[in-house]
Amino acid sequence: QSALTQPASVSGSPGQSITISCTGTSSDVGGYIYVSWYQQHPGKAPKLMIYDVSNRPSGVSNRFSGSKSGNTASLTISGLQAEDEADYYCSSYTSSNTLVFGGGTKLTVL
């Protein structure tokens, strides 16, 4: 159950778009639609931003979008805002009926 691979950090200026990648294998990301993304601000519980690769829960801004190609999923945030600065984690269901998270990406809004 190795962690999914995410970049340690990304940054962007307000109004710009950024993309965070999440790479796994055919036994997790590549094999299922059950890929999710979470936002976590310091000292807070994570918040679900995307589920089933590209679905947004009610209340999540449409500036957040998800996609997948092969063994790599991606989270794109458009129109960056200061409040988007946080840690982002991807997760995927696995062939072992378990779940694996990515190592997390720290987003800095410059």
Place this chain on the structure above:
Amino acid sequence: QVQLVESGGGVVQPGRSLRLSCAASGFTFSSYGMHWVRQAPGKGLEWVAVIWYDGSHKYYTDSVKGRSTISRDNSKNTLYLQMNSLRAEDTAVYYCARDLSQGYSYAFDYWGQGTLVTVSS
């Protein structure tokens, strides 16, 4: 509104046991799968275990398999995690989280505030 409140954390010596609880309210607890997720200080998220809505299926991450048991009491709207033979590497904030579905979605739409478990002599 949906609320998940964890309890039972604290400081425990290596090799000892601890039982975490998660009290749920604001939704039909018996209709949703539930998970435990942990986060070591300054580290990333780690999924721990899942239990389906009716308790019929339970799955664990390898590092706790054989040492931990997830369970639920739908009559009390409460989720549990029994952890035995605790190790220093089990030190983390433990979150309970609600599955989007009966247990097979593996996406978590509500989280508790977390309870800190510190394993130290």
